[in-house]
Amino acid sequence: MxxxxxxxxxxxxxxxxxxxxxxxxxxPNRKFKHAVKQKRYYIIDDKNNVRKNFLLTYKGVVLEGEKHIDSDINSFRVDSIYIWTHNSADLTKLDLPDYLFIEQKIHKQYPKAKINWNNPFFELMR
The missing domain is CATH 1.20.5 (Single alpha-helices involved in coiled-coils or other helix-helix interfaces)
Incomplete structure (x- = not known):
C-alpha cells in the first residue's frame, strides 16, 4: 500500500x-528577454486591448509604446502611438534605418496610427 x-x-x-x-x-516575457540578449526584433503586444502598452526590442534596445485610440466614441482604432525608452543611453545603438524599420513593423499592426517618438535623438536625425 x-x-x-x-x-x-x-x-x-x-x-x-x-x-x-x-x-x-x-x-512571452521569456521570449522577449531572449530576443533582447540576441539583439533581434520582438514585440509583446495585446492587439485586443488598446489600452495596454506594448514592449518591443530591436538591437538590444527595449522600447515601450503607448497606444491612443481615436476620439470617436464608437471607434476602438489606434490613432497614435508614443514610443520611448527607459534607458536613453541605449538610443546610440540605433540609427535612422533602425527607427524606420521599427516604424514599418508597427505600421503592419496599426496601419493608420501616427507614430511619435518621445526622444530628441530621432527628431535630430530627421
Whole structure:
C-alpha cells in the first residue's frame, strides 16, 4: 500500500514539473528577454486591448509604446502611438534605418496610427 502511495506522489511530482516546464518555455516575457540578449526584433503586444502598452526590442534596445485610440466614441482604432525608452543611453545603438524599420513593423499592426517618438535623438536625425 505504501509503495503505491509513493509511486502516485512521484508521478504527480513529475507531471507537475513537466507542466511547469512547458508553461515556462512558451511565455512571452521569456521570449522577449531572449530576443533582447540576441539583439533581434520582438514585440509583446495585446492587439485586443488598446489600452495596454506594448514592449518591443530591436538591437538590444527595449522600447515601450503607448497606444491612443481615436476620439470617436464608437471607434476602438489606434490613432497614435508614443514610443520611448527607459534607458536613453541605449538610443546610440540605433540609427535612422533602425527607427524606420521599427516604424514599418508597427505600421503592419496599426496601419493608420501616427507614430511619435518621445526622444530628441530621432527628431535630430530627421
Amino acid at each position: 505504501m509503495v503505491w502511495f509513493l509511486w502516485c506522489i512521484l508521478i504527480s511530482l513529475i507531471l507537475y514539473f513537466l507542466n511547469l516546464f512547458i508553461k515556462t518555455i512558451g511565455t
